[in-house]
Amino acid sequence: MPQHGEIISNEILKDSYRKVVFYVPDIAAKTQPGQFVHVKIANLRDRILRRPFSICNVTPDGMLTVVYKVVGSGTEILAELPPGTVCDLMGPLGNPFTIGDDDELPVIVAGGYGSAATYLLAQRSPAKGILLLGARSSDDLILTEEFKSAGFEVRIATNDGSVGHHGLVTELVADVMRENPKRKMRFYGCGPFGMLMALGKMLTRGGMDGELSLDHLMCCGVGACFACVVKVKDESNADGWRYARTCKEGPVFQAHKVYYPEEN
Amino acid sequence: MTDLSIDLGKIQLKNPVMTASGTFGYGVEYADFFPLDQLGAVVVKGIRMEPSHGNPTPRVAEVSSGMLNAIGLQGPGVEKFLHGEEYMPFLRRSGATVIVNIWGKTVEEYREVAAALDADREGIAALEINISCPNVKEGGVAFGTDINLASQVISAVRGATSLPIITKLSPNVTSIADFARAAEACGSDMVSLINTITGMAIDVRTRRPKIANVTGGLSGPAIKPVAVRMVYQVYKAVKIPIIGMGGIMTGEDAVEFMLAGASAVAVGTAIFIDPMAPIKVIAGIREYMDEFGIKQVSELIGAVKV
Numbered sequence: 001m002p003q004h005g006e007i008i009s010n011e012i013l014k015d016s017y018r019k020v021v022f023y024v025p026d027i028a029a030k031t032q033p034g035q036f037v038h039v040k041i042a043n044l045r046d047r048i049l050r051r052p053f054s055i056c057n058v059t060p061d062g063m064l065t066v067v068y069k070v071v072g073s074g075t076e077i078l079a080e081l082p083p084g085t086v087c088d089l090m091g092p093l094g095n096p097f098t099i100g101d102d103d104e105l106p107v108i109v110a111g112g113y114g115s116a117a118t119y120l121l122a123q124r125s126p127a128k129g130i131l132l133l134g135a136r137s138s139d140d141l142i143l144t145e146e147f148k149s150a151g152f153e154v155r156i157a158t159n160d161g162s163v164g165h166h167g168l169v170t171e172l173v174a175d176v177m178r179e180n181p182k183r184k185m186r187f188y189g190c191g192p193f194g195m196l197m198a199l200g201k202m203l204t205r206g207g208m209d210g211e212l213s214l215d216h217l218m219c220c221g222v223g224a225c226f227a228c229v230v231k232v233k234d235e236s237n238a239d240g241w242r243y244a245r246t247c248k249e250g251p252v253f254q255a256h257k258v259y260y261p262e263e264n
Numbered sequence: 265m266t267d268l269s270i271d272l273g274k275i276q277l278k279n280p281v282m283t284a285s286g287t288f289g290y291g292v293e294y295a296d297f298f299p300l301d302q303l304g305a306v307v308v309k310g311i312r313m314e315p316s317h318g319n320p321t322p323r324v325a326e327v328s329s330g331m332l333n334a335i336g337l338q339g340p341g342v343e344k345f346l347h348g349e350e351y352m353p354f355l356r357r358s359g360a361t362v363i364v365n366i367w368g369k370t371v372e373e374y375r376e377v378a379a380a381l382d383a384d385r386e387g388i389a390a391l392e393i394n395i396s397c398p399n400v401k402e403g404g405v406a407f408g409t410d411i412n413l414a415s416q417v418i419s420a421v422r423g424a425t426s427l428p429i430i431t432k433l434s435p436n437v438t439s440i441a442d443f444a445r446a447a448e449a450c451g452s453d454m455v456s457l458i459n460t461i462t463g464m465a466i467d468v469r470t471r472r473p474k475i476a477n478v479t480g481g482l483s484g485p486a487i488k489p490v491a492v493r494m495v496y497q498v499y500k501a502v503k504i505p506i507i508g509m510g511g512i513m514t515g516e517d518a519v520e521f522m523l524a525g526a527s528a529v530a531v532g533t534a535i536f537i538d539p540m541a542p543i544k545v546i547a548g549i550r551e552y553m554d555e556f557g558i559k560q561v562s563e564l565i566g567a568v569k570v
Binding site: 048223 | 294309536537540
């Protein structure tokens with residue numbers, strides 16, 4: 001059911017990255033890591049649709065944090081909304097990440113602001129693990145200190161080499177595997193589609209699995225419109241795949257269930 | 265006491281508000297929001313004989329006061345629709361009045377789907393023939409913009425079922441009244457209009473179309489005046505009931521369609537913004553009737569003062 005969410009704060013995190021906190025106790029209380037809220041931004045004018053946002057954090061006192069990047073008409077308007085503004089939120093929506101056991105090493109592979117969508121996961125994981133964070137450059141790295149405070153080791157890869165490994169974040173995954181030959185690991189991925197496909201292929205080819213947070217341009221958020229689909233394996237179909245709704249069947253998918261075209 | 269019940273000839277609805285096909289999934293997606301039997305009818309997403317993948321992504325783009333979509337009629341196929349737990353069996357249990365939107369790639373497939381649904385018709389109030397989807401290469405609007413093909417499809421469906429049939433008309437024609445007349449002549453019990461208007465949007469930075477199908481169907485408040493005009497024209501052309509739709513967001517929008525000649529209305533894109541929109545539209549019609557002392561909602565049909 002749509003709920004009123006009052007904006008408590010709406011601040012610049014870094015450059016075009018913003019952090020908005022809503023007071024929306026019913027949704028905050030139910031939220032599990034990896035889920036999202038579907039927000040009808042106040043004052044949207046001639047833009048009419050809701051915007052889906054990954055939930056970055058929730059607190060027992062009813063606060064729900066979303067980290068977003070100002071990229072288009074919706075987020076430009078959201079960035080201007082002062083505290084006290086009331087938006088309309090639906091959620092929490094979608095299937096969450098599975099939280100591992102305390103003997104498993106959680107390895108979160110995030111690209112861009114994928115770190116925002118996995119922060120609650122890090123916080124709630126019983127074992128403290130590793131965040132592998134990829135970004136275009138140092139300017140695009142967010143929430144690294146928060147992950148460290150949550151007990152996670154943070155390793156960085158940047159495309160321009162401005163910080164950390166000069167290259168792709170997926171190249172750091174092999175290091176983690178090599179360093180922990182005996183350890184049970186649980187992989188999570190959140191970030192750009194191409195990065196997640198590369199990660200999913202790497203894991204499944206290595207006989208491992210993981211959970212990938214996939215999404216696509218969303219519209220209804222509840223599985224009715226079939227806008228936000230991605231390909232998943234389906235042996236019952238002659239093509240070997242079907243389109244699955246990321247809002248309803250995802251956004252979190254098991255890596256081995258995702259369809260990777262180049263396999264065939 | 266205001267009376268919202270409406271008589272569409274072969275079917276009677278408790279109120280004139282339906283969901284537009286493709287915007288309400290198969291009903292189950294919204295069952296947590298309100299009891300489906302509160303609606304005049306649930307119109308489900310288009311069904312054909314075989315399962316369909318639909319179009320590549322991106323499938324939607326937001327535009328001023330509306331959206332473009334080119335979903336491409338992804339669907340489970342008629343067998344799974346009739347027997348898969350989350351489809352027709354669920355709808356039967358919900359007590360909703362169910363209208364099944366059907367399509368095919370050939371005239372023969374339209375006939376087959378109608379026959380398959382007719383053979384397992386429990387809980388199905390009517391079929392809506394989709395000859396107006398602008399986003400599939402075969403079938404859909406290819407039938408809805410050629411009056412001879414449209415007539416063939418409607419006649420084939422008419423021959424395959426005794427269920428009431430509704431023909432959903434495309435606005436992407438020069439004279440929609442001609443197509444409404446053809447539908448009536450071929451035995452369609454009702455017409456519904458409008459389907460989406462073909463449109464296009466381009467990302468000027470990448471110079472690429474915003475949806476993978478290049479073109480898509482425009483819906484939402486942006487199209488409402490076009491839809492009201494077409495309902496008005498069709499009302500003057502045929503005697504069969506009209507189900508009006510296109511950008512309805514409020515009860516007053518619904519009343520506007522009824523004044524233009526619609527006997528019932530469908531809410532579509534508004535559901536994506538507010539899942540409670542159809543219920544709010546019903547309440548809004550009731551408020552309007554109270555305000556203007558209207559006892560029976562049918563008094564509004566075609567009552568525009570020109």
